[in-house]
Amino acid sequence: MEKYTGKAIFKGVAIGRILFYGKQENTVKRSKIEDTAAEIQRYEDARKKSIEQLNSLYTDAVKKVGEENAAIFEVHAMLLDDDDFNDSVHNMIETQKVNAEYAAAVTGENFSRMFAEMDDEYFKARSADMKDISERVISVLTGKETNYTFDEPVIIAADDLMPSETVQLDKDKVLAFVTKFGSANSHTAILARTMNIPALINVPVTPDWDGKMAIVDGHTGTFYIDPDEETVKDMQAKREKDLEARRLLQELKGKENISLDGQKINLFANIGSLADVGSVLQNDGGGIGLFRSEFIYIGRDTMPTEEEQFSVYKTVAENMAGKKVIIRTLDIGADKQVDYLGLEKEDNPALGFRAIRICLTKPEIFKTQLRAIYRASVFGRISIMYPMITSVEEVEEIQKIVTQVKAELDADGIPYGEVEQGIMIETPAAAVISDELAKMVDFFSIGTNDLTQYTLAMDRQNDKLDRFYNSHHKAILRLIQKVVENGHAGGAWVGICGELGADTSLTETFLQMGVDELSVSPSMILPVRDAIRKSHAKKA
Structure with a gap:
């Protein structure tokens, strides 16, 4: 053994x-070709078929594991549209008169090496992706598919x-x-x-x-x-x-989320698609604490219409039958891109033009989504939360747009319900001024994934940082405590929707902090409920 x-x-x-x-590493041999135009067309056909495969994989993955986990396929499709990469392949075929497989393999290797040697961690992470996409194209060219x-x-x-x-x-x-x-x-x-x-x-x-x-x-x-x-x-x-x-754990279905000393807490679920709603109900979730709306926008060629969005939000609200549904507004940017928005490439996209910054810069896109959400609010208990907030001014601007949207709906005679307004606390800036922000909204939802990443100044996907990356860092827990205290003082309830919410070693800590709601993946609802029922909300 x-x-x-x-x-x-x-x-x-x-x-x-x-x-x-x-x-399945493709063995690629260098061959001389005469008709370079035909070979370039052969490459282009394989590239387009690869993108079709990736779009199909994305659609399937969204249904299985949610938009966030499926985003890798969108990233790969985006990389296959990169002009620099494709120009390099075309140039090799034309100048060296080589076959498309060889040109794609060499270009993939060159770009992978180039990204690996960069200082920026985001681009280092793209190194493996460049190898991945070149292998996919070569597989299409050679007819060898991975099983x-x-x-x-x-x-x-x-x-x-x-x-x-x-x-x-x-x-x-x-x-x-x-x-x-x-x-x-x-x-x-x-x-x-x-x-x-x-x-x-x-x-x-x-x-x-x-x-x-x-x-x-x-x-x-x-x-x-x-x-x-x-x-x-x-x-x-x-x-x-x-x-x-x-x-x-199955015996916990129907039981309350209540601590040993009588403290109740809401236990909701994070979802990325309509298909996840069944899993929420199956695991006895009390509501949806994070509905990632991005999946409606990704994997398509045009902006989703108001009617398309309304149909999705309405269906989720109806299926949840009166249980709360918190919809996060469009969180595009960083490694989640949509071509039709025409966003420029950025040196540091994680700190760039993303989420609420896009919505406030392109208010018509934002207003279309808000109209759809408000219209759907008649069919259930819908709340809205806005991602990547850093200032009071951003919230004020959001409130003005919301007021405009409601006025337009009133003018059109379109009914809507009462909609709670919340913001995500996922930047240190928002956590520090949470006392001011709490007076402006109904609730906070703490996104611990980004809050940890930005507070520690560490890319959570960089395996070289595993020994330094600590989601239990005192700074993170103190920020969460500060946000809870400031939220309650300002009249806002406070939830956690990041991965840390499912960490049962911290469940009792969150109860003692006074957290009002935990939103976790559907599969973690019952384990977290078990931890709640074995915890004390008051310190001994």
């Missing part, structure tokens, strides 16, 4: 055979897994995954937790393990190869204990 220790990114026990998942389905359930072992690969895996056939590289805060890690798949990173994976029996212990971060009978027996008992715990 061999035993290895890695870093666990999702708890659970998996027992089964290993499938070593090697990337993401398996005959039997397996433990996937790999050097690394791109989010684009993880999303396509047949969830029913994946027991767990184990990788050599990766970050605990990467999109892939978040996706694994969303899909409830036990996972380990930083394990010295080798192709020799393919076909061997193995055990993943996501509780201790241990990986066993060819386990002995005693270990198998122990792990089977541990797995059965996990399954029993899940069964017990």
Whole structure:
């Protein structure tokens, strides 16, 4: 028996055979061609087919795992439209008279190396993406497609897994995954937790393990190869204990989210699409604390109309049958792009033209969404929250636009309901002036993912920073406490909708801080409810 220790990114026990998942590297040979125009057209046809594949994958992934986790496909489609990349391929074909496969492979390698050597962490992260998109085009050119389905359930072992690969895996056939590289805060890690798949990173994976029996212990971060009978027996008992715990959680359906000393808290769900609503209801969510509206805008060629948006918001509100639905307004920007908005490339998009900054700069887009939301508010309990707020002036400008929208609806004789107004606290600036902001809105929702990233000045997807990245940092917890206190003093209720809200090691801390609501992925509703019911809201 061999035993290895890695870093666990999702708890659970998996027992089964290993499938070593090697990337299907296309062997590309350099060939001389005569008709360069025909070869360029061949490349363009393959590029367009690749973009069609990515758009289709995005649509499927949004339904399975939500817009945020599906965004990787949109990023790849955007990169395949990059003029510099395509000009390089065209130029190689024309000047060197080489085949499209070779030109795409060399360009992908060159761009990947160039990004890897940049100081900016965002562009460093694009290095692997450049390799990924060139491989996709080459696969189309050669007719060799990667197989993401398996005959039997397996433990996937790999050097690394791109989010684009993880999303396509047949969830029913994946027991767990184990990788050599990766970050605990990467999109892939978040996706694994969303899909409830036990996972380990930083394990010295080798192709020799393919076909061997193995055990993943996501509780201790241990990986066993060819386990002995005693270990198998122990792990089977541990797995059965996990399954029993899940069964017990089902008994919490219909129970209150109330602490041992009688403190109640709202427990809502984060969703990214209409398809997620069923999971919210199945897991007994009390409402929707974050509806990411971006998915309506992404993966299409034109702006969604007011009627299209209204139909989505109305359906969600009706399906939730009177339970609260908090819709986050358009949060486009950074690595979530839509071509039809014509946004320029930025050196540091995470700190750039995104979210509310786009809405306030392009008020007609903003007003269309607000009209759709207000019209849908007749069909349920809808609230609105605005992302990436940094100042009082931004909120004042939002309020003026909301007033205009309501006046227009009144003039048109269109009814609407009472709509709570809230803002996301995800920048240190908003947290620091939360005492002033609280007097202007009905509620705060703390986005801990970005709040942590901006407070610590660390890219949460950069695996080199794992040893420094600490979501439990005192600065983060103090900011949350400050926001809760300022919110309540100003008459606003306060929720948490970031990943930290599902961290059950902090549930009691949040109760003692006075947090009013936690919004988590649907699969975490019952585990968090269990933690609430075992906690004390008052300090001893």
